[in-house]
Amino acid sequence: MNGEPVTVAGRRTPMDMKLHRLLPLAALFTLAACGQGTEPTGSSDGPADAAAEETTYRGVITVYQGTERDSAELCAVVAESYPPQCEGLPVTGWEWDAVEHEEALGVRWGSYVVTGTYDGKAFTVTEDALTMDEIDIADHPELQYSEPEIGEPAEDLGAAELEALGTELQEAFPALVFGSFPDEANGVLVTDVLLVSPELEAYAAEHFPADTVAFAPVLRPVEE
Structure with missing residues (x-):
């Protein structure tokens, strides 16, 4: 990443991701940095599961498509170059003509509220995406970052x-x-x-x- 600053799904860090907690998800709306020249991370993480297909997920994230990609991707980490760069999770059913987006040198991207399912290989959109101009994030607490639930660890790990x-x-x-x-x-x-x-x-x-x-x-x- 050549020492570029990094914003990771709302958290800004100079590479050491363990040092900082995520900021509220609204901070995601600025582009972030990621590893360049790495292998795509959209490969399957395991066999598809029926329960996974039945679960519908929603959130705010950057959707990106580079010149070397056949489909759009969901990117939590995006390089602050121009145009930006990223490696993300493949998205099926995405239509750039249906949403406002930025484009430069054949690269297209934007931040959206996306809704869809995950089959272990790709994210499939099931509803029309919303741009950030179409909603008031303050009215949607479910889209804002919230601290993860912390339980009582069964073991004391360092x-x-x-x-x-x-x-x-x-x-x-x-x-x-x-x-x-x-x-x-x-x-x-x-x-x-x-x-x-x-x-x-x-x-x-x-x-x-x-x-x-x-x-x-x-x-x-x-x-x-």
Whole structure:
């Protein structure tokens, strides 16, 4: 990233993602920085699950499509170049002609409220996206960042042990997990994710002591 400043889904950090908590999600509306020249992180994180397909997620995020991509992507981390650059989760059903967006040198992008499902490989939009000019974020607390729920960890893990959990999660779910940091005061790993899929939740429950991971998702399940 050549030392560029980074905003990670609302949190600004000079590369050390474990040092800062996320800012309110409204801060996401400025573009952020990401790794350039890395492999796409839109690959499957595991087998598709029927429950995952039935869950509808919604949130504010950058949608991006570079000249080398065949489809749009959801990006929680975007490079502050012009045009911006990112690697994200593939989006199906996205129509650029249906939304206002920025474009430069064949790259298209914008920040939107998106709604859709996740099948383990891609995010599928199920409702028309809204631009930030179409809503007043103050009227939608469900779209704003909220602190993750912190439970009582089953084991007392140190910072190094918690960081190891974060590395494992990011390697197991590269399309969903984009950052983490140890909250030593509460003994948990706060993990920044695009969304919490059933597979991700099950993996953490199976491999880690109970309540040692607290997920901070950008996209959250839509309450009926």
